[in-house]
Amino acid sequence: MTRTPVNVTVTGAAGQIGYALLFRIASGQLLGADVPVKLRLLEITPALKAAEGTAMELDDCAFPLLQGIEISDDPNVAFDGTNVALLVGARPRTKGMERGDLLEANGGIFKPQGKAINDHAADDIKVLVVGNPANTNALIAQAAAPDVPAERFTAMTRLDHNRALTQLAKKTGSTVADIKRLTIWGNHSATQYPDIFHATVAGKNAAETVNDEKWLAEEFIPTVAKRGAAIIEARGASSAASAANAAIDHVHTWVNGTADGDWASMGIPSDGSYGVPEGLISSFPVTTKDGKYEIVQGLEINDFSRSRIDASVKELEEEREAVRGLGLI
Ligand SMILES: NC(=O)c1ccc[n+]([C@@H]2O[C@H](COP(=O)([O-])OP(=O)(O)OC[C@H]3O[C@@H](n4cnc5c(N)ncnc54)[C@H](O)[C@@H]3O)[C@@H](O)[C@H]2O)c1
Numbered sequence: 001m002t003r004t005p006v007n008v009t010v011t012g013a014a015g016q017i018g019y020a021l022l023f024r025i026a027s028g029q030l031l032g033a034d035v036p037v038k039l040r041l042l043e044i045t046p047a048l049k050a051a052e053g054t055a056m057e058l059d060d061c062a063f064p065l066l067q068g069i070e071i072s073d074d075p076n077v078a079f080d081g082t083n084v085a086l087l088v089g090a091r092p093r094t095k096g097m098e099r100g101d102l103l104e105a106n107g108g109i110f111k112p113q114g115k116a117i118n119d120h121a122a123d124d125i126k127v128l129v130v131g132n133p134a135n136t137n138a139l140i141a142q143a144a145a146p147d148v149p150a151e152r153f154t155a156m157t158r159l160d161h162n163r164a165l166t167q168l169a170k171k172t173g174s175t176v177a178d179i180k181r182l183t184i185w186g187n188h189s190a191t192q193y194p195d196i197f198h199a200t201v202a203g204k205n206a207a208e209t210v211n212d213e214k215w216l217a218e219e220f221i222p223t224v225a226k227r228g229a230a231i232i233e234a235r236g237a238s239s240a241a242s243a244a245n246a247a248i249d250h251v252h253t254w255v256n257g258t259a260d261g262d263w264a265s266m267g268i269p270s271d272g273s274y275g276v277p278e279g280l281i282s283s284f285p286v287t288t289k290d291g292k293y294e295i296v297q298g299l300e301i302n303d304f305s306r307s308r309i310d311a312s313v314k315e316l317e318e319e320r321e322a323v324r325g326l327g328l329i
Pocket residue numbers: 011012013014015016017018042043044047088089090091092109129130131132133134156157159160188238239240243
């Protein structure tokens with residue numbers, strides 16, 4: 001194998017998403033079956049032993065593409081020379097915690113990580129934020145990394161995208177492979193807007209195929225937007241394997257490109273497209289090629305979609321104001 005290994009850092013590596021993610025990265029599913037990787041696991045000090053246990057299991061898989069594992073509780077070490085950073089570890093909301101407290105606690109994680117990325121990561125660094133609130137955590141990390149191009153900081157809405165694909169496939173009696181051009185707009189939260197007006201099912205417009213606005217408004221959108229809470233209710237823990245799968249999809253698509261005639265959803269810094277204020281990290285339809293993404297332009301946004309996109313964007317603006325008020329950006 002002659003290729004230089006790609007350094008991939010995973011934060012929160014001893015957590016449940018970390019456990020579902022690391023083996024897939026090491027097996028080549030993140031970047032490609034011919035791309036060797038070196039893993040850097042970042043954890044808080046009390047979780048280092050658990051991360052070591054995961055590293056032992058990774059060793060025991062004898063993955064041909066895995067060329068090294070380093071474990072650290074220091075972001076300056078974990079992000080040194082890294083090419084792909086998956087920021088998974090975050091502070092969950094606990095009982096009695098207000099939203100402001102949650103944002104502040106996560107600021108204490110994502111600000112130093114952003115700075116460490118700024119100071120130590122490789123020039124081609126790509127960052128995916130998974131830890132919630134993902135869009136605003138990405139904004140915090142980005143603000144702490146002024147030397148890294150802003151567009152390298154992204155937030156995960158691919159799980160929402162995948163959830164929407166399956167719900168639409170079930171409704172239309174098709175398979176997810178039949179569906180193209182679905183979009184998640186806005187925040188990775190209950191205000192997100194899964195949009196099927198530009199989607200196609202087996203080549204036909206999805207909204208026309210469904211032809212059921214009541215289902216769209218009262219079943220599809222709430223099912224997708226509240227799926228995270230439904231999983232927590234059912235499992236007693238938040239989604240892990242499906243979140244890890246979406247992280248794999250997000251980075252794989254970013255690096256390897258979207259298929260002709262299709263697009264994906266990514267939380268990315270807005271350039272002002274579709275009336276989303278510049279700089280907000282909001283989900284858009286994107287095509288990707290050669291490791292770069294572009295927002296799909298020229299989509300007609302009807303009134304039904306407009307009000308829902310605006311509501312989610314408003315929430316993102318409020319989160320941005322809150323972290324600005326806390327001096328985090
Ligand atoms: N964007 C999405 O679609 C999506 C989906 C599912 C879950 N999530 C979020 O992903 C995050 C992780 O979920 P999980 O189930 O793996 O949680 P988890 O609690 O099982 O694991 C989190 C890990 O992060 C570690 N951690 C905490 N602070 C850290 C720091 N400063 N540096 C490094 N590691 C740190 C913890 O020690 C823990 O091992 C949560 O915020 C969750 O809400 C997002």
